[in-house]
Amino acid sequence: MKLSSLVTLALALARGVEAVVPATTPGTFTIDSFTFDTGETLANLTIHYQTIGQLRVANGRSNAVLVLHSTTGLADALLVEDFAGQLFNPGQVLDTTKYFIILPDAIGHGNTSKPSSTGLRARFPGYQYSDMVRANYRLVTEHLGIPRLRLVMGVSMGGMHTWLFGTRYPTLADALMPIACLPAAIAGQNREWRKFAIELIRHDPAWQGGDYTSQPVGGLGGAVILLQLMGNAPLALQHKYPNRTAVDAFVDGLMPRVNLSDANDVMYAWNSSATYNPEPDLGQISVPLTAVNTADDMINPPALGIFEHIAEKIKPGLAKTVLLPLSNDTVGHGSYLLAKLWKDELADLLTRSECQEECLVSP
Ligand SMILES: *[C@@H]1O[C@H](CO)[C@@H](O)[C@H](O)[C@H]1NC(C)=O
Ligand SMILES: *[C@@H]1O[C@H](CO)[C@@H](O)[C@H](O)[C@H]1NC(C)=O
Ligand SMILES: *[C@@H]1O[C@H](CO)[C@@H](O)[C@H](O)[C@H]1NC(C)=O
Numbered sequence: 001m002k003l004s005s006l007v008t009l010a011l012a013l014a015r016g017v018e019a020v021v022p023a024t025t026p027g028t029f030t031i032d033s034f035t036f037d038t039g040e041t042l043a044n045l046t047i048h049y050q051t052i053g054q055l056r057v058a059n060g061r062s063n064a065v066l067v068l069h070s071t072t073g074l075a076d077a078l079l080v081e082d083f084a085g086q087l088f089n090p091g092q093v094l095d096t097t098k099y100f101i102i103l104p105d106a107i108g109h110g111n112t113s114k115p116s117s118t119g120l121r122a123r124f125p126g127y128q129y130s131d132m133v134r135a136n137y138r139l140v141t142e143h144l145g146i147p148r149l150r151l152v153m154g155v156s157m158g159g160m161h162t163w164l165f166g167t168r169y170p171t172l173a174d175a176l177m178p179i180a181c182l183p184a185a186i187a188g189q190n191r192e193w194r195k196f197a198i199e200l201i202r203h204d205p206a207w208q209g210g211d212y213t214s215q216p217v218g219g220l221g222g223a224v225i226l227l228q229l230m231g232n233a234p235l236a237l238q239h240k241y242p243n244r245t246a247v248d249a250f251v252d253g254l255m256p257r258v259n260l261s262d263a264n265d266v267m268y269a270w271n272s273s274a275t276y277n278p279e280p281d282l283g284q285i286s287v288p289l290t291a292v293n294t295a296d297d298m299i300n301p302p303a304l305g306i307f308e309h310i311a312e313k314i315k316p317g318l319a320k321t322v323l324l325p326l327s328n329d330t331v332g333h334g335s336y337l338l339a340k341l342w343k344d345e346l347a348d349l350l351t352r353s354e355c356q357e358e359c360l361v362s363p
């Protein structure tokens, strides 16, 4: 490499713009006879996950970080330059020469068991967030043998799962970072659009009770487009598609890709938040936590008046809530993927939650 390119690389690294996505190692954990909160049972629940780095466990602690994805997403969606490329490289906040990153696909998502992959279709158990969190708890403790995580963090649904981890398993992690979500039951507009997505699929005659031969694209399209609208923000879209030609080209490009999703998978995913409500249990949280939302998040808008009161419901001194203002850099709910917006808060949380003597991560 020429000296000039080495200098360029060094400068890029110094500015933190190195966006290489590190390679992952895949793994699977099969749970025999997993019973869901509904009472339904799946003979074999196969959880697919990916890891980066080397696990180190000592004195009941570890260097492991659980990173949780969004609804209808999967771990792969986080393995992009804006997220993994800003967090997991040497010198970055979750440097994988020091930390062990675990990226599971949640129940019903990615390569973990789901309606479409099991052949059960609309007979798949009606899984809820509580089931998804319990399965990942078993992945961490039983399968990976980790006594205590360094951090649980997640985005959108993964953030809501982080709230559940903090309230249900208060000693499982040293720190918690929920991003782009609220620790409250899904009601109002947030439940409304999810329910519309579900019902659009169920009311499409092509859905056939879940036993379709080709995707019910009317209902499925409605569901996909509701997320497209709720998950973005007017200012960001105004810049990205500044004229009719640009917007129409985007929509025309999206339409034929609607059927790449599976209608049953999508329907189950949007209903899995139905019974989510960590609010009454927030007093259980026992470790430092930083919650980050953006002001232009239309799924979790600050106007609800929920975000600003979170810290009052948590033991004093533990919680920090950060509402990032609307800017030309934020993109609404989807800002969760832009780690540059919140990685300094993550660094601050890791410092606030640093273990004293037996810390494995800091030399
Ligand atoms: C569950 O997995 C076991 C072995 O992993 C296999 O023998 C069994 O057939 C599976 N059961 C079902 C219902 O797929
Ligand atoms: C998920 O499964 C698909 C299809 O079996 C496969 O092509 C893909 O590589 C898997 N992803 C990972 C991360 O293993
Ligand atoms: C519309 O916006 C796109 C994207 O910015 C730009 O490339 C294109 O030139 C614009 N077209 C017109 C007709 O203004």
Ligand SMILES: *[C@@H]1O[C@H](CO)[C@@H](O)[C@H](O)[C@H]1NC(C)=O
Binding pocket: 214, 215, 256, 259, 260
């Ligand atoms: C999706 O629809 C397009 C046409 O709109 C078709 O060419 C393609 O094969 C379909 N893909 C799937 C997975 O059904």
Ligand SMILES: *[C@@H]1O[C@H](CO)[C@@H](O)[C@H](O)[C@H]1NC(C)=O
Binding pocket: 126, 128, 198, 271, 274, 275
């Ligand atoms: C959504 O989940 C709730 C709670 O488990 C359940 O009562 C309801 O039947 C589910 N709705 C659909 C459409 O699956």
Ligand SMILES: *[C@@H]1O[C@H](CO)[C@@H](O)[C@H](O)[C@H]1NC(C)=O
Binding pocket: 326, 327, 328
């Ligand atoms: C976005 O950028 C434009 C042009 O630089 C500027 O006029 C505008 O004030 C910015 N908006 C926000 C919300 O920062």
